[in-house]
Amino acid sequence: MSSxxxxxxxxxxGQAAVVVLLAYVLTFLVISVLxxxxxxxxxxxxxxxxxxxxxxxxxxxxxxxxxxxxxxxLSLGRFLTGELGFSLQSNLAVSQIVGDALPSTLTLASTxxxxxxxxxxxxxxxxxxxxxxxxxxLRCIPSFFLSVPNFVIGLVLIELFAFRLHSFTTTDPNSAxxxxxxxxxxxxxxxxxxxxxxxxxxxxxxxxEYALVARSRGLTGAQLFARHLVKPSALPSxxxxxxxxxxxxxxxxxxxxxxxxxxxxTVVQKAVTGEDQPVLQAVVSLxxxxxxxxxxxxxxxxxxxxxxxxxREAANA
Amino acid sequence: xxxxxxxxxxxxxGAASIRTRAAIPPTVLMSLLVxxxxxxxxxFPSVFTGYSPVxxxxxxxxxxxxxxxxxxxxxxxxxxxxxxxxxxxSSVTSALVAVAIGLVAGSAIGLASGFRGGWxxxxxxxxxxxxLAIPGFLLAVVIVSSLGFQTINAAIATGVSxxxxxxxxxxxxxxxxxxxxxxxxxxxxxxNRLQALLTHVLxxxxxxxxxxxxxxxxxxxxxxxxxxxxxxxxxxxxSDWGLLVASGKTYVTAPWLVYAPALVIVATVLSxxxxxxxxxxxx
Numbered sequence: 001m002s003s004x005x006x007x008x009x010x011x012x013x014g015q016a017a018v019v020v021l022l023a024y025v026l027t028f029l030v031i032s033v034l035x036x037x038x039x040x041x042x043x044x045x046x047x048x049x050x051x052x053x054x055x056x057x058x059x060x061x062x063x064x065x066x067x068x069x070x071x072x073x074l075s076l077g078r079f080l081t082g083e084l085g086f087s088l089q090s091n092l093a094v095s096q097i098v099g100d101a102l103p104s105t106l107t108l109a110s111t112x113x114x115x116x117x118x119x120x121x122x123x124x125x126x127x128x129x130x131x132x133x134x135x136x137x138l139r140c141i142p143s144f145f146l147s148v149p150n151f152v153i154g155l156v157l158i159e160l161f162a163f164r165l166h167s168f169t170t171t172d173p174n175s176a177x178x179x180x181x182x183x184x185x186x187x188x189x190x191x192x193x194x195x196x197x198x199x200x201x202x203x204x205x206x207x208x209e210y211a212l213v214a215r216s217r218g219l220t221g222a223q224l225f226a227r228h229l230v231k232p233s234a235l236p237s238x239x240x241x242x243x244x245x246x247x248x249x250x251x252x253x254x255x256x257x258x259x260x261x262x263x264x265x266t267v268v269q270k271a272v273t274g275e276d277q278p279v280l281q282a283v284v285s286l287x288x289x290x291x292x293x294x295x296x297x298x299x300x301x302x303x304x305x306x307x308x309x310x311x312r313e314a315a316n317a
Numbered sequence: 318x319x320x321x322x323x324x325x326x327x328x329x330x331g332a333a334s335i336r337t338r339a340a341i342p343p344t345v346l347m348s349l350l351v352x353x354x355x356x357x358x359x360x361f362p363s364v365f366t367g368y369s370p371v372x373x374x375x376x377x378x379x380x381x382x383x384x385x386x387x388x389x390x391x392x393x394x395x396x397x398x399x400x401x402x403x404x405x406x407s408s409v410t411s412a413l414v415a416v417a418i419g420l421v422a423g424s425a426i427g428l429a430s431g432f433r434g435g436w437x438x439x440x441x442x443x444x445x446x447x448x449l450a451i452p453g454f455l456l457a458v459v460i461v462s463s464l465g466f467q468t469i470n471a472a473i474a475t476g477v478s479x480x481x482x483x484x485x486x487x488x489x490x491x492x493x494x495x496x497x498x499x500x501x502x503x504x505x506x507x508x509n510r511l512q513a514l515l516t517h518v519l520x521x522x523x524x525x526x527x528x529x530x531x532x533x534x535x536x537x538x539x540x541x542x543x544x545x546x547x548x549x550x551x552x553x554x555x556s557d558w559g560l561l562v563a564s565g566k567t568y569v570t571a572p573w574l575v576y577a578p579a580l581v582i583v584a585t586v587l588s589x590x591x592x593x594x595x596x597x598x599x600x
Contacts, residue, residue: 015446022447030463143594147587149539149559151546152579155566163569250454254543268455269547272462284459288450295450 009300016296023288024079024281025072031277032068058088062278079285085278089270094282097267104174105263108255109248111183112190116244119191124198124233128206129221139199145192150251154185154258173260182259186251190244194237201233235306242295249287323482323532345595348588355585359406368396370403371554379571388577392568397561401578404556408538408545411472411557415537418476420530423483424523430484431491432514441484448481457540461549468541468550468557475540479533486529490522497521528596535589542582558582 058064062085063071078085084094127138161167161181168177205211206229214228252265264283271279341349358365368386374394382389388397430441448456460474494500495518503513538558544550545559553564558578565574 015443018443019446019450022443023450026447027451027459030459143590144587147535147539147590148583149542149546149562149579151543151559151562152575152583155562155575155579159569159572159575246452247454250452253454253458254546257547268458272458272549275462280459280462284451284455287452287455288447291450291452 005303008303012296012299016292020285020289020292021076023292024076024285027281027284027288028072028075029068031281032071054091058086061086075281084282087271087276087279089274089276089279094279097279098264098282098286101262101264101267104261105249105252105256105265107179108183108186108252108261108263109245111179112186112248112251113244115183115187116191116194119187120194120198120237121230123191123195124202125225127195127199128202129225142192142195142199145188145195148188150185150189150254151258153188154182154255157181157185158258170260178259179261182255182261185258186248186255189251190247193240194244197237197240198233201236202229205229205232232306235302238298238302238305241298242291245294246287246291249290323529323536342595344591348591348595351584351588352592355405355409355581358402359409362399362402362406365402366396366399368399370395370399370556379568379574381571382573382577389571389573391565391571391574397565397574397577400556400561401558401581404558404561404578407468407551407555408541408558411468411541411550412475412534412537414469414472415475415479415541416530416534418473419479419483419533419537420526422476423480424487424526426480426484427487427489427526428491428514428519428522431488432495432510432518438488442488445481445484448478449485453478454540454543457544458547458549461544466549466552468545468555471541471544471550472537474544475537478540479537482533483526483529487522487526490525491518494518494521528593531589531593531596535586535593538582538586538589 063074075085082095084098086093087097090097123138123141127135129135130138158170158181162170162178168175168181170178172178173182202225206224211224211228214224219227249264252263253268254265255261256263256265257269267279268283270276271283362370372395374390376394377386377390378392378394380386380390380394386396386398388401391397391400426441426445430438430445451459456478457471457474460477461471464470464473500513500517503517508516541550542557542559542562545557546563548560548563550557550560553560558581561578562575562582565571565578568574
């Protein structure tokens with residue numbers, strides 16, 4: 001196993017690195033579809049408060065007076081050495097902007113992930129063990145969760161809990177309660193596909209012979225669930241973890257805007273409205289790095305968690 | 318909710334199948350009715366409301382829902398129901414455009430890479446990996462910011478961010494079908510590759526992809542509404558559903574301005590999801 005696994009891990013890591021580089025290039029090309037003058041126009045906007053010398057420095061830093069491919073090479077080279085450039089709006093280092101916003105988003109996203117997993121397990125458990133009528137309703141919940149836009153969930157929660165019940169105030173978005181409600185908003189659409197996969201897994205696993213054997217040994221439903229069924233049923237969701245991280249990052253744009261939080265999502269929103277391309281480029285490519293890294297970790301973990309997964313087959317997939 | 322997760326959802330259901338002769342369950346019938354109403358709203362808005370979506374009655378600002386104004390009125394005295402009905406065409410058409418882009422481009426990539434294999438599969442596979450690596454909603458935001466804030470651009474962005482999902486499903490289906498005996502038999506009978514592709518592989522591979530397209534239609538409505546909510550679609554006085562929710566949220570004393578278009582979005586997407594589930598697994 002060890003040499004086969006090593007080769008598999010190395011191949012996967014190599015693929016991941018290539019994907020990250022190409023994602024950077026793709027993002028750069030998409031962003032550069034904007035006519036080059038738009039950047040200098042937004043720089044020359046008197047409201048930006050930049051002097052002619054500032055503008056000259058920015059233009060030469062990004063090579064804005066040179067062809068797109070030269071700009072790409074310049075930008076990609078800096079990205080590889082960890083240099084993310086400067087914001088066109090504020091002249092701050094992009095790494096500083098991202099660094100300042102990251103803790104807020106990490107708190108929000110990790111709370112949301114926790115809530116989403118809790119919701120998904122609760123829904124799946126209920127759908128499997130509740131009396132048939134309730135189970136039927138629970139099975140419809142994921143589909144319902146997926147039909148409600150993120151922003152509607154957020155607005156309803158704010159209307160109910162901030163304006164009517166005064167559980168939190170929108171003027172203090174970083175309080176624990178406000179964070180909790182923002183996290184629920186972000187968690188609901190993420191919990192739905194997780195619950196669907198868990199339900200499908202539970203349906204499958206509980207039909208297996210080992211479940212019958214465990215039942216005949218006198219295990220109750222809950223014991224069977226906790227000791228035997230949870231692990232194999234949750235395995236397919238490991239492969240989904242990267243997608244879920246992507247959903248959390250994308251959903252944070254809306255959630256943070258609604259709840260007035262200062263996180264990565266807000267940074268994206270401001271960069272889009274202000275045509276701040278270096279910031280946008282950095283956030284999108286860093287998201288790709290996170291996605292690819294999580295995906296890689298999930299791929300590398302799966303054969304270790306489930307010995308039935310054949311490494312050689314997985315490497316060719 | 319972006320396109321990326323739809324793939325995992327479809328796969329978790331196992332092989333998709335469409336049964337043709339089965340009684341239509343009541344919930345599906347209701348869903349079809351909702352979709353029909355939405356389609357009619359977008360085709361003939363003036364049949365469904367006598368009010369103008371642009372000109373308001375300044376005498377009745379922020380009225381709560383009543384028999385005259387089903388969804389109440391906004392800050393200019395415009396009938397919110399009329400705004401929703403007239404906003405349907407743009408909201409629904411843009412979702413259709415998005416699905417068409419994802420379906421056509423994604424299927425073409427998936428078909429080519431699954432059928433041809435080899436270096437083409439490897440190249441296209443990396444391209445799809447790259448599209449998947451950027452979180453779907455972020456990709457849509459970047460594309461729309463680059464193309465300009467218009468609903469049609471939001472539709473294109475949503476479509477492009479769904480290409481990868483269609484490509485992966487189509488590739489998986491084509492590979493499944495390509496290895497079957499009847500495709501090999503067609504080669505033995507002297508058929509060429511293109512013939513086999515068109516007469517045998519495609520007809521047997523496209524159904525799960527079409528089911529995904531239906532599911533993706535609902536998802537696209539959500540994504541485009543989210544982009545409109547952020548102000549990346551057509552500006553007012555157009556009345557895309559997402560934009561209506563966004564402009565309604567400033568009037569705390571008039572919550573119906575948010576709830577009415579929100580309910581329409583939820584009812585539409587819920588119905589589309591129900592139909593897609595029924596197509597996958599009739600029961």
